[in-house]
Amino acid sequence: MNFTSNQEIILRWKDEPAPLLGVLQEFHDRDGYLSEQVLRQIAKTLKIPVADLFGTVTFYHHFSREPGGLEAPRVCNGPICRMHGSDDLLKSLEGASPMPCSGRCDQPIPVLRGRETLVGLPGSDLERKPSLMPPVLPDNMEECVFVDIRDPRRASLEGYLNSGGYDALKIAIELGSEGLIKLVDDSGLAGRGGAGFPTGRKWKAVADASGNPKTVVCNADEGEPGCFKDRCIMDYDPHALVEGMVLAAYATGATRGFIYLRYEYPETEEILASAIREAYEKKFLGQDILGTDFAFDLYLRRGAGAYICGEETSLLNSLEGKHPFPRNRPPYPVTNGYEDLPTVVNNVETLASVPPIVRNGAHWYQDLGIGDQGGTKIISLSGDIVRPGNYEVPLGFSLMELIEDLAGGCALGRSVQAVTMAGLSGGFLAGGDLDVTLDEPSIREKGSFLGAGGIMVFDDTRDMVKVAFQAMEFFAHESCGKCFPCRIGTQRLSERLAGTAGPTDLQQWLDEVIDLGKTMTETSACGLGMAAPLISSSLLKYFPESVSHHVTG
């Protein structure tokens, strides 16, 4: 019935770069699910073996294969939303299914319905609400990324240009690509997506790599539970991200770029799409940018519900339409990235930091940090605190000062029992170790890491074994299944933390949990499986009595 129009849609995508996610999303949005007929037609036209396509589609949890699936509500059951009663909300909504943290921890509980995000607590009405603006900081704290974000005109290109937009690109063109890379390198800017690789060095590696065309990919998958900073940047300052990408392209010689946006941010997709449209109209994208012979095309692609697609090589496979297992490294994306060609993969915050750094200089950025630390980091702070939200703090800032002074601390009469680091990937910090400063050296010394900067706070009423179980369940749910230690290990650790399997003898229980953790940390094929056991090991470290009680009853 739909045959001709289906075929038209597929043919339109066929000649686009990274067509698969685009064409799947278009049909998913149009039909409300992906039918067998449509999948067969896509496979045939894009020349993908149909079994491969089918397997790949089943990898993504948000692709529905039943009619009506798109509109069925998905309720966040991340750690913060569970504390706010998401289990009850889930039960009260017909046909609802749970989804992992969807980046609204500062404004729980998000419910995704079709292309709309609603928020609300059980018993109250669900409402469409925009993301929260970052709280205003005391006058003595200087921001880099957020400095202009509260200006309501900032999301339009006109407003962006009024507050210094694209000045950085003009400066960069004066400096030339080498000068630009040197500036970024001197600023000390390091990846804000989790791994913290120095951005200037990454760009230089791509600039120096042979092979064309080169690509810039913005990692906007923001799948780490407890992280919602990239959403805020994209919602209120999308042009900063676009300019950051144009700068990355100019520095490296890339001619095409992608923003890989997580499925759970449909409103953000519209904001980005219109920002990209505006940038094309005003010739900040496309051919002859700013009258030079520099050309850069930018495409927007939306993920479909898979945390692992935030891992850069899994993301690249996903863009290429392949099964999104992470790749074996080396080689790294800087030489063998998108379509096996040199590719920059950078986080949203990293890219959005670049324009202000270029405008104000490397030293300015360095000096924003405290002590030996240079620059700033956005912390997504949520959980049992009075003012959850995104806080851009100097690196080296004290964790407890952030929690107590900026975010108002826990509710009256409560105190901080533990926090998570790097969303969930850094495990817990508690007790005396809460005394850290917000920078990698300080936090790594405690066996954790700052990563993407998601911090969830749990007060003294929370059952930490239960929180640990929910965290491990997330990793098990998101394990891609490529490597044995993670595929089986996350499952076994979840079962042990839930108490549904495993020894009842404490020593045997500990031996199993410790052995699983060690083997996962040291042999997993990517960061997910390596980081997941930090949850169990930090639980054992800080809460041995609770663990013993959990095992022996």
Added chain:
Amino acid sequence: MKKPTLVLDGDQIGFNLGETVYEVAERSGIDIPTLCYDSRLDPFGGCRMCIVEVEGSRNPVASCTTKAMPGMRVKTAGGRLDMHRRVLLEMVVSENRELDVDPLSGYASQELKLLADRYDARSGRFNGKQSGQSFEDDPNPFIKRDYDNCISCYRCVRVCAEQEGDYAITVVNRGFETKISTEFEGLLNDSACTFCGQCIQTCPTGALGDLKALANREVPGETKKTRTICTYCGVGCSIDVLSRGEKVIGVLPAMDGPANKGALCVKGQFAYDFVGHRDRLKTPLIKNGSGQLEPASWEDALNCAAEGLSKAVQEHGRHSLYAIASGRAPNEVAYVMQKFVRAGLGTNYIDNCSRA
């Protein structure tokens, strides 16, 4: 140029650029354990059994995916490597229903069991939910699909894609819910499967099993393996015929077969029943006066054929004959056949069934 070298368990060993650490070790006679590895396929890096220590690297690395580098210092066993291997195997054992499967299941079917014994991994630790889902009601006559024993090494999926080019099976879902299935989770019969049996032979657990061979499980006697060539076509795939007494009970592809490197097609893999079939011809047959076929000696049969052919040429001319060489014949036989037709019968009417 001098060959680059690395140090492997204390010995300096030369290697070719592009070789993996695993390949260098294998060549040097070091037995690094593997589960997701098949030398014919792109290294995958899933099972992590092949981990080795590389000096300067914090964590062990997978030797199957790590390229050998000049000056590398590698340790392939001992210390935490053995600990991790045992834990990995204990994990794998914990998700499977059974380790001890009949060797008739397939060529690689004993790999997991042998490693579990080598690393003493039948400890019963890490119990919990089992993965996989058997597909016992798939009605195909060749392939047992008992995914309760599947360890998600994806060798089957990769061999089907990379060796066979059929892309009949795929990885469905993810994480612990991962399973092997076909398009839209249907039957093999309704998929792109050609029943080449490649997936069975690379499966390290017997999750995929050779149903025909397994049906002969009860045939008495020692299993004998005979290296021969598949008789079906001119490719010349090497096979190992399995027999007990007088009965052929199965066929294994020869992984070292120069023409096939372990590949077979459905005929070579499964269509061996003709060997012991009661309709099989055991002597030549000649039609008697009343049109009945009667057993004859080779000499009588060849004489009879020669007479018939000569008569046809005499009575109807040389172009009354047309010969088709069998696609099952190797090059040499096809050559002799055209020689006979051209020189012996005097006609150029010769073709091959693969072309005709």
